[in-house]
Amino acid sequence: MAHAHQVYASNIERQNRIVLSKPDSELKVASRISKQLSQTELVNNSWQTELANSVRQPSPYKPTIVFVYVRLNTISQINLPEKTYELSAEVVLEWQDGRLAFTANGNETNALLKYNGNDVDLILGRIWSPSFTIGNEIQPRETQNRSVQVASNGWVRVYEQFNDVVKFDADIHSFPFSNQTLALEINSALDDLSNVRFSVQEFKFNSSNPSQQIIGRWTLKKLDANTRSFNRLDSKLGFPQILILMHIQHKPQYIIFNFFIPLFVIFVAAAAVTWIDPAQTASYSSPRVGGTLTLILTTIAIKLSLAREIPAVSYMTLTDAVFGTIVLILLLSLITSCTIIFLRENKQEVLSRKIHVNFRKIYPMLYATSMSAVFLFFYTMNWNS
Numbered sequence: 363m364a365h366a367h368q369v370y371a372s373n374i375e376r377q378n379r380i381v382l383s384k385p386d387s388e389l390k391v392a393s394r395i396s397k398q399l400s401q402t403e404l405v406n407n408s409w410q411t412e413l414a415n416s417v418r419q420p421s422p423y424k425p426t427i428v429f430v431y432v433r434l435n436t437i438s439q440i441n442l443p444e445k446t447y448e449l450s451a452e453v454v455l456e457w458q459d460g461r462l463a464f465t466a467n468g469n470e471t472n473a474l475l476k477y478n479g480n481d482v483d484l485i486l487g488r489i490w491s492p493s494f495t496i497g498n499e500i501q502p503r504e505t506q507n508r509s510v511q512v513a514s515n516g517w518v519r520v521y522e523q524f525n526d527v528v529k530f531d532a533d534i535h536s537f538p539f540s541n542q543t544l545a546l547e548i549n550s551a552l553d554d555l556s557n558v559r560f561s562v563q564e565f566k567f568n569s570s571n572p573s574q575q576i577i578g579r580w581t582l583k584k585l586d587a588n589t590r591s592f593n594r595l596d597s598k599l600g601f602p603q604i605l606i607l608m609h610i611q612h613k614p615q616y617i618i619f620n621f622f623i624p625l626f627v628i629f630v631a632a633a634a635v636t637w638i639d640p641a642q643t644a645s646y647s648s649p650r651v652g653g654t655l656t657l658i659l660t661t662i663a664i665k666l667s668l669a670r671e672i673p674a675v676s677y678m679t680l681t682d683a684v685f686g687t688i689v690l691i692l693l694l695s696l697i698t699s700c701t702i703i704f705l706r707e708n709k710q711e712v713l714s715r716k717i718h719v720n721f722r723k724i725y726p727m728l729y730a731t732s733m734s735a736v737f738l739f740f741y742t743m744n745w746n747s
Contacts, residue, residue: 440542446530456520462512478509501527506525528546582610
């Protein structure tokens, strides 16, 4: 394939150029290219050797600058447990290759050769092109549409629309106040930095309101892109990469309905049962004891439900700390209720009554102070250090 491209490029330099006339169809142009390629097989062996030793990219002395445009259509299925998301995007690569210049007929100064469908593979198999890959994909991307345009001055434009499943690093220390960064790595597949340099010209969502194109309970905070290099095991040279970072966060309504409302209901119910005197009935039938046990089980069930939405990690998250603290407070309330019953049964009614009255006053302050301490700890801790 590389040899065919080199033969084609040098053939153009020998002034065997395509002359484009307005009535010509794309199939005729492709036929002319194939015909020229077959004619070059007749060149002498020394010329073939010279071609074999030539560089593949358009310029033998400096890297080819490839201008990159990225448009994000939709982000969906953001899966924290699997650390993946689904992407629909469009990418345009543009570069200059003077060897592909041709003479247009008449006054057509902006004549273009356009290729679509199966012709794209035919043309890209005969010219140099900066193939790209998605570096952090978990499976090969699914191409929806592709096209190639070649201008008369040798300016090449390759367009691709694709869908892909991409992995990212999830940070759930402060879940459900979850700020995630979805990365998209566009890598040069074959050419290192000595041959190709990427230049990001555009990266954006295909909407004036990008959050509408993020499907699910997430909203966009910020969109960044930069160029950098990455290393491959088979080469000491760096390869060009474009890194696009989409900073997203949970929508407020998700946090309210899935976190704060359950916490508030548990608090109100737990505070209410502290006003029930457990010594007025047998301990095994006391609404205070039974209610506290029910709240403990409910808290654990909510925690397990939220755990299904996050990956298994080796560190404690905000959700773990909050619900763990609530269970401890409820256990303290259960122990206090049992103590009140024990004192009453042992004829220490004054002490029993005093503990009952004081605890129901202290409980709201204890709950609020504990929750504040947990939130303060998690939001002052630098988890990236």
